[in-house]
Amino acid sequence: MTRGGGGLVTALRDLVRHAPNASWICAATTEPERVLAAAGRPVPAVIGTDAQCDLHLVAVDAAAHHDFYAVIANPLLWFVQHMLWDLATAPNITARELAAWRDGYVRVNEEFAHRLVEVGRASEPGTVVMVHDYHFYLVPALARAAGLDRFLHFFVHIPWPHPDALRVLPLEMRHAIVRGLLGADLVAFHTGRYARNFMLTCQDLLGLEIDESRNTVRYDGRDVAVRFYPISVDPESLRELAATPETEQHERALAATRREMMILRVDRTDPAKNILRGFLAFDRLLELHPELASRVTFLALLQPSRQDVPEYAEYRAAIEKIVDEVNARHGTPDWQPIDLRVEENLARAVAAYRDFDVLVVNGVADGMNLVAKEALVVNQRDGVLALSECTGAHEELGAVALTLAPFDIEQQANALWEALTMPAAERALRHAAALEIVETNNTAKWLTHQLADIRSLRPA
Amino acid sequence: MTRGGGGLVTALRDLVRHAPNASWICAATTEPERVLAAAGRPVPAVIGTDAQCDLHLVAVDAAAHHDFYAVIANPLLWFVQHMLWDLATAPNITARELAAWRDGYVRVNEEFAHRLVEVGRASEPGTVVMVHDYHFYLVPALARAAGLDRFLHFFVHIPWPHPDALRVLPLEMRHAIVRGLLGADLVAFHTGRYARNFMLTCQDLLGLEIDESRNTVRYDGRDVAVRFYPISVDPESLRELAATPETEQHERALAATRREMMILRVDRTDPAKNILRGFLAFDRLLELHPELASRVTFLALLQPSRQDVPEYAEYRAAIEKIVDEVNARHGTPDWQPIDLRVEENLARAVAAYRDFDVLVVNGVADGMNLVAKEALVVNQRDGVLALSECTGAHEELGAVALTLAPFDIEQQANALWEALTMPAAERALRHAAALEIVETNNTAKWLTHQLADIRSLRPA
Numbered sequence: 019m020t021r022g023g024g025g026l027v028t029a030l031r032d033l034v035r036h037a038p039n040a041s042w043i044c045a046a047t048t049e050p051e052r053v054l055a056a057a058g059r060p061v062p063a064v065i066g067t068d069a070q071c072d073l074h075l076v077a078v079d080a081a082a083h084h085d086f087y088a089v090i091a092n093p094l095l096w097f098v099q100h101m102l103w104d105l106a107t108a109p110n111i112t113a114r115e116l117a118a119w120r121d122g123y124v125r126v127n128e129e130f131a132h133r134l135v136e137v138g139r140a141s142e143p144g145t146v147v148m149v150h151d152y153h154f155y156l157v158p159a160l161a162r163a164a165g166l167d168r169f170l171h172f173f174v175h176i177p178w179p180h181p182d183a184l185r186v187l188p189l190e191m192r193h194a195i196v197r198g199l200l201g202a203d204l205v206a207f208h209t210g211r212y213a214r215n216f217m218l219t220c221q222d223l224l225g226l227e228i229d230e231s232r233n234t235v236r237y238d239g240r241d242v243a244v245r246f247y248p249i250s251v252d253p254e255s256l257r258e259l260a261a262t263p264e265t266e267q268h269e270r271a272l273a274a275t276r277r278e279m280m281i282l283r284v285d286r287t288d289p290a291k292n293i294l295r296g297f298l299a300f301d302r303l304l305e306l307h308p309e310l311a312s313r314v315t316f317l318a319l320l321q322p323s324r325q326d327v328p329e330y331a332e333y334r335a336a337i338e339k340i341v342d343e344v345n346a347r348h349g350t351p352d353w354q355p356i357d358l359r360v361e362e363n364l365a366r367a368v369a370a371y372r373d374f375d376v377l378v379v380n381g382v383a384d385g386m387n388l389v390a391k392e393a394l395v396v397n398q399r400d401g402v403l404a405l406s407e408c409t410g411a412h413e414e415l416g417a418v419a420l421t422l423a424p425f426d427i428e429q430q431a432n433a434l435w436e437a438l439t440m441p442a443a444e445r446a447l448r449h450a451a452a453l454e455i456v457e458t459n460n461t462a463k464w465l466t467h468q469l470a471d472i473r474s475l476r477p478a
Numbered sequence: 479m480t481r482g483g484g485g486l487v488t489a490l491r492d493l494v495r496h497a498p499n500a501s502w503i504c505a506a507t508t509e510p511e512r513v514l515a516a517a518g519r520p521v522p523a524v525i526g527t528d529a530q531c532d533l534h535l536v537a538v539d540a541a542a543h544h545d546f547y548a549v550i551a552n553p554l555l556w557f558v559q560h561m562l563w564d565l566a567t568a569p570n571i572t573a574r575e576l577a578a579w580r581d582g583y584v585r586v587n588e589e590f591a592h593r594l595v596e597v598g599r600a601s602e603p604g605t606v607v608m609v610h611d612y613h614f615y616l617v618p619a620l621a622r623a624a625g626l627d628r629f630l631h632f633f634v635h636i637p638w639p640h641p642d643a644l645r646v647l648p649l650e651m652r653h654a655i656v657r658g659l660l661g662a663d664l665v666a667f668h669t670g671r672y673a674r675n676f677m678l679t680c681q682d683l684l685g686l687e688i689d690e691s692r693n694t695v696r697y698d699g700r701d702v703a704v705r706f707y708p709i710s711v712d713p714e715s716l717r718e719l720a721a722t723p724e725t726e727q728h729e730r731a732l733a734a735t736r737r738e739m740m741i742l743r744v745d746r747t748d749p750a751k752n753i754l755r756g757f758l759a760f761d762r763l764l765e766l767h768p769e770l771a772s773r774v775t776f777l778a779l780l781q782p783s784r785q786d787v788p789e790y791a792e793y794r795a796a797i798e799k800i801v802d803e804v805n806a807r808h809g810t811p812d813w814q815p816i817d818l819r820v821e822e823n824l825a826r827a828v829a830a831y832r833d834f835d836v837l838v839v840n841g842v843a844d845g846m847n848l849v850a851k852e853a854l855v856v857n858q859r860d861g862v863l864a865l866s867e868c869t870g871a872h873e874e875l876g877a878v879a880l881t882l883a884p885f886d887i888e889q890q891a892n893a894l895w896e897a898l899t900m901p902a903a904e905r906a907l908r909h910a911a912a913l914e915i916v917e918t919n920n921t922a923k924w925l926t927h928q929l930a931d932i933r934s935l936r937p938a
Contacts, residue, residue, distance in 0.1 A: 101642075104564030105842050106749035106793065110758060111886040180640030182561075182671075185868060188886045211642075211682075222671075289566035298570060333566065382565050408645060426571040426648045 029249055030150070031066040032461045036469075040071040041137050043130060045078055052077045060137075076133050078126050085122025089115060091153045093327050098186050099152065099176050100290040100383040102329075111188055119191055124156065127198070131160035138166045146472055149202070151175045156194060159201030169476050171468070172202040175249070176385040177410070178212040181222040196224055200237040204475060206245050206468065208386045208410040213246040243475055247468050248414055251391045252461045260368050260396040268369035272317075277353070279314040279438055282374035282401075284367045284389045286323035287334045287360065292380045292406070292424050293320065294333075297340045297356060299380075299430030304348045304355060307435060312353045314438065317374075319367050320360045334360070368392075374401045376437040379409060380422045380430060386410035390419075391456045400445040402437040403452055404430075414459060418451040489709055490610070491525040492921045496929075500531040501597050503590060505538055512537045520597075536593050538586055545582020549575060551613045553787050558646050559612065559636050560750040560843040562789075571648055579651055584616065587658070591620035598626045606932055609662070611635045616654060619661025629936050631928070632662040635709070636845040637870070638672040641682040656684055660697040664935060666705050666928065668846045668870040673706040703935055707928050708874055711851045712921045720828050720856040728829035732777075737813070739774040739898055742834035742861075744827045744849045745841075746783035747794045747820065752840045752866070752884050753780065754793075757800045757816060759840075759890030764808045764815060767895060772813045774898065777834075779827050780820050794820070828852075834861045836897040839869060840882045840890060846870035850879075851916045860905040862897040863912060864890075874919060878911040 034040045042063070046055040054061050055077035063073040078086070094115065097103050109115070134157060138147055148171045149157045158170045184192045196219060199205050207213045213233065220226040220235045227236040234241040259265065272280075281300065285291040300316050320337070324330040341358045348355045359366070371377075371393040379390045387409040394403060405412055405419035412421070420437055423429045440448075494500045502523070506515040514521050515537035523533040538546070554575065557563050569575070594617060598607055608631045609617045618630045644652045656679060659665050667673045673693065680686040680695045687696040694701040719725065732740075741760065745751040760776050780797070784790040801818045808815045819826070831837075831853040839850045847869040854863060865872055865879035872881070880897055883889045900908075 102566050105885075106562050106752075106789075107754060107796070109885060110755060111883075111888065112762070113888050116888055180642055182640055182868075185883070186885045188883055188889060292566075294567060295570060302572070329566075336567070408642075423571075423645070423648055425565075425569060425646045428571065428573050428576055429648060 027065075028252055028255070029461050029464065031069045032252060033148075033465055034065055034069040034071045036465060037071075039142075041074055041141070042071045043074040043076060043133050043137060045083070046075040051075050074133055074137055076129055078129060082122050082125045085118035086126040086153070087122075088326060089118035090123040092324055093329060094187075095152050096176065096290075097329075098183060099179055101179055101183055102289050102383070103186060105186070109186065116188065119188075124194075127154060127156035128160060130154060131157045131164065134161050135164045135166045138168050141168065143167075144476075145169075146171060146469075146476075148173065156198035157201075159198045162201040169204075169472055170202040171204045171206065171472060172199055173206045173247075174199075174212070174216075174385075175208065177383050178207055178215045178219070179383075180215050181219040184219055184223060192223060196220060197237075200226075200235060200242050202242065203240075204243045204245060204472065206247055208246060208248050209413045210246050211413070212385075212410070213244050217244055243471070245468075245471055247464050248410065248459060249386050249388070250456065250460050250464050251388055251395060253395045253457055256368075256392055256395045259364075260372060262365070264365040265368045265372075268363075268366045269372055272366075272369055272373055276373065277313055277315045279310075279375045280370075280373060281314060281316040281376045281378060281434065281438075282319070282370050282393070283316075283378045283380075284319045284370065284393070286321045287330065287337060288323050289329060289333045290381055290383050292382045293318070293337050294340055295424065295427055295430065296378050296380050297337075297344055298427045299434060300356065301344045301347065302427055302431035303434045304344075306431060310438070311348065312350060314355070315353075316356045316378075317370055318356060318358045319363065319370060320358065321362050322360055368396060371396045372398045375399055376402045376404055376434060378404050378422075378434070379411070380404070380406045380424050381409050382406070382424045384409040384411075390415060394449070394452050394456050397449070400442070400449040402440055402445055402448065404433050404437050414455055415452055418448050418455065487525075488712055488715070489921050489924065491529045492712060493608075493925055494525055494529040494531045496925060497531075499602075501534055501601070502531045503534040503536060503593050503597060505543070506535040511535050534593055534597055536589055538589060542582050542585045545578035546586040546613070547582075548786060549578035550583040552784055553789060554647070555612050556636065556750075557789075558643060559639055561639055561643055562749050562843070563646060565646070569646065576648065579648075584654075587614055587616035588620060590614060591617045591624065594621050595624045595626045598628050601628065603627075604936075605629075606631055606929075606936075608633065616658035617661075619658045622661040629664075629932055630662040631664045631666065631932060632659055633666045633707075634659075634672070634676075634845075635668065637843050638667055638676045638679070639843075640675050641679040644679055644683060652683060656680060657697075660686075660695060660702050662702065663700075664703045664705060664932065666707055668706060668708050669873045670706050671873070672845075672870070673704050677704055703931070705928075705931055707924050708870065708919060709846050709848070710916065710920050710924050711848055711855060713855045713917055716828075716852055716855045719824075720832060722825070724825040725828045725832075728823075728826045729832055732826075732829055732833055736833065737773055737775045739770075739835045740830075740833060741774060741776040741836045741838060741894065741898075742779070742830050742853070743776075743838045743840075744779045744830065744853070746781045747790065747797060748783050749789060749793045750841055750843050752842045753778070753797050754800055755884065755887055755890065756838050756840050757797075757804055758887045759894060760816065761804045761807065762887055762891035763894045764804075766891060770898070771808065772810060774815070775813075776816045776838075777830055778816060778818045779823070779830060780818065781822050782820055828856060831856045832858045835859055836862045836864055836894060838864050838882075838894070839871070840864070840866045840884050841869050842866070842884045844869040844871075850875060854909070854912050854916050857909070860902070860909040862900055862905055862908065864893050864897050874915055875912055878908050878915065 046052045055075035060072035060074050064070055103109055145168050147168045150173050158172050217228045221228045233244050304310055341356045344356055345354050377393050379387050390403055390411045403419040404422050405415055406422045406424045408424050420433045422433055506512045515535035520532035520534050524530055563569055605628050607628045610633050618632050677688045681688045693704050801816045804816055805814050837853050839847050850863055850871045863879040864882050865875055866882045866884045868884050880893045882893055
């Protein structure tokens with residue numbers, strides 16, 4: 019049971035399900051895909067079980083793809099947009115990064131734009147072109163410059179920071195990125211804060227005129243619309259996932275070993291997820307409340323992430339070190355306070371979603387965080403969501419979750435205590451309210467709102 | 479020859495010179511000062527040679543002062559406002575920092591506010607109260623709450639970052655800081671960017687109503703004015719300093735050893751100053767242009783700073799390491815490319831100001847940077863200013879300086895080359911234009927504009 023790409027793929031599958039005659043352009047990453055790509059013809063494909071589309075595979079030169087992906091997109095753009103650089107010492111933009119931009123990021127964007135224009139030109143008039151995420155910032159402007167006459171929609175799935183954060187990028191890169199996006203007719207984000215930061219970026223870094231009442235940026239004689247649509251989950255398919263024999267088997271295993279209370283986190287081992295401070299807060303909780311000894315377990319299900327990027331490998335090592343320290347400090351022969359599993363195991367994650375008492379989502383920056391939404395949908399114990407104010411999800415769920423200040427260990431320890439000792443009636447109320455929000459703001463609504471805006475923005 | 483506090487003290491001296499019957503409230507930091515403080519009476523004092531005022535010394539408990547200064551103001555607030563934290567791992571706000579806030583920062587601010595209210599009540603009606611810098615954010619609100627009925631002016635001398643940067647601080651701290659400042663009638667910054675960021679902070683973090691056309695924040699039934707006044711230097715006293723025998727002696731010594739070209743930097747050893755990347759850019763310059771060998775020296779005059787803060791001690795060690803590496807890589811038996819002096823020596827700095835060909839100011843964040851202005855005033859060689867876009871000074875001088883992108887080593891190397899090879903006529907034009915800006919926007923103008931705004935904002 020695996021699911022590449024997490025929540026985004028689920029959302030795109032739903033999108034394709036709603037779009038007859040959809041074409042999907044993506045990179046060929048395996049050898050058979052490269053063979054298909056070389057043939058130059060689209061391949062009929064099914065996403066999930068029922069979403070049909072034509073797949074257009076783009077074969078990218080391996081060296082160019084490495085520079086595009088492992089030098090520019092991750093970590094440079096990811097770190098800039100999540101504000102993760104230790105700016106006194108990193109990044110150093112050198113000739114290496116400039117070459118990776120030119121020969122990697124720009125080149126791959128050109129190849130995708132080229133294919134997009136081919137496919138787009140063959141499409142029916144009125145077809146909507148959607149480009150997703152920070153790997154393809156240059157595609158809208160390139161496609162427009164090539165004369166593609168279709169509605170261009172771009173969705174940024176990671177945070178858009180304040181303008182000054184973009185100054186970490188060389189002038190050439192930051193201008194190309196913003197101008198690339200402004201090639202679109204509609205630029206979409208997950209939250210109002212990101213959308214506003216993008217408008218301020220256009221104003222501060224490029225001197226463009228913005229209209230804060232209409233949420234548009236004036237560029238090149240056009241008004242580019244800037245909007246936000248919080249991405250969500252599909253409750254029905256999550257419940258199906260939670261009812262599979264594999265999930266149930268993991269749930270029985272968890273039930274057999276669980277203590278009275280279970281704190282859970284499910285994350286990639288990414289510095290943005292703030293895993294270290296989560297464990298430090300738990301450490302402090304056990305220090306403040308020794309009566310919790312042997313009664314609570316912090317289950318951390320972490321998927322290894324980008325281990326070819328040195329910062330990620332170091333971060334994973336730091337996680338393992340801190341877990342050893344906390345377990346040594348508070349553990350007993352038959353109780354390990356933190357149960358760390360570094361693995362890809364969706365079934366175990368969904369089983370844990372069902373049974374947590376407190377879910378910790380304490381990221382220092384997180385475009386949305388779909389774990390929070392997924393876990394709420396299937397949880398069976400009126401579990402409490404402890405949610406960082408620096409996640410996109412906090413715009414929707416902040417009022418019913420316990421808010422975490424991600425840099426404040428003491429505040430997080432106190433919030434964990436509040437969550438663990440919350441009266442059952444309050445847990446039930448908060449959980450029901452959170453569930454209502456997620457059920458209402460589901461993936462279908464995410465899509466419907468975008469399509470409605472596209473209809474109203476598109477010339478008649 | 480020493481000058482405590484650098485440019486700020488110069489500006490305040492000029493302020494006191496223009497203000498008859500001025501009272502200055504400051505901390506007692508030496509034993510004799512503590513004795514005077516205990517007597518509870520003001521002491522007549524002269525700042526510089528001719529600025530007279532009454533000095534009110536506040537004796538602060540040593541432990542409280544340590545927490546106030548070495549835990550909260552530096553490094554926590556300094557790092558937050560200069561965006562220097564490696565956010566994946568630092569800072570960790572723990573019980574220690576929360577106690578230092580309460581028992582240090584809050585307590586010291588209360589003591590200063592208490593004294594300010596005493597002195598302010600005894601002052602003539604119409605007296606203006608000015609509070610300076612990030613150590614005293616809480617003072618305006620405390621003084622107002624205590625009923626002090628005088629015009630309250632606050633000047634922030636360091637960058638004010640975008641709202642999200644403030645989220646590193648616990649909710650209690652960030653709210654207290656913003657509300658503390660909003661106790662003033664006028665909150666002043668060095669640049670329009672900082673002033674705007676402050677207004678956005680009021681709006682985003684506290685939900686306050688702002689008026690971007692009038693530059694006011696609505697708070698507690700009042701309109702708080704938000705303005706910017708770029709601080710400057712006093713050209714006349716700098717020229718006096720440059721003409722002293724001590725400076726001339728250093729100038730002769732520099733002339734005897736200098737190569738054809740001299741690149742200069744003068745900074746505290748502060749991570750915000752971006753000293754490492756400056757040397758990396760010079761390293762790259764020598765690699766790209768081996769014809770510069772033996773013809774250019776990078777003179778770095780660095781004043782040791784805050785060596786009790788671990789981040790500063792580490793940064794200084796990293797500086798020394800990189801200098802050794804660059805000198806080993808490019809140096810010859812009779813030529814060391816980088817001449818590093820870690821010392822307090824104002825006379826040598828002023829001598830070097832006179833003789834540089836290129837001044838490097840490449841900070842990642844810098845409230846103003848007065849070195850750029852000081853050095854321009856006394857330079858005798860039509861020296862070129864290479865100035866980071868992330869300094870406050872860039873708002874005034876960006877059009878006539880060569881702009882540096884502080885994270886981009888390659889761009890800085892190329893800018894250094896452009897500066898070193900700039901035709902004499904262009905150097906002269908740029909230098910004259912820069913000098914004109916500094917001469918016009920001098921300390922007197924900085925003061926006059928503030929006093930004019932205070933007159934127009936004060937009720938008749």
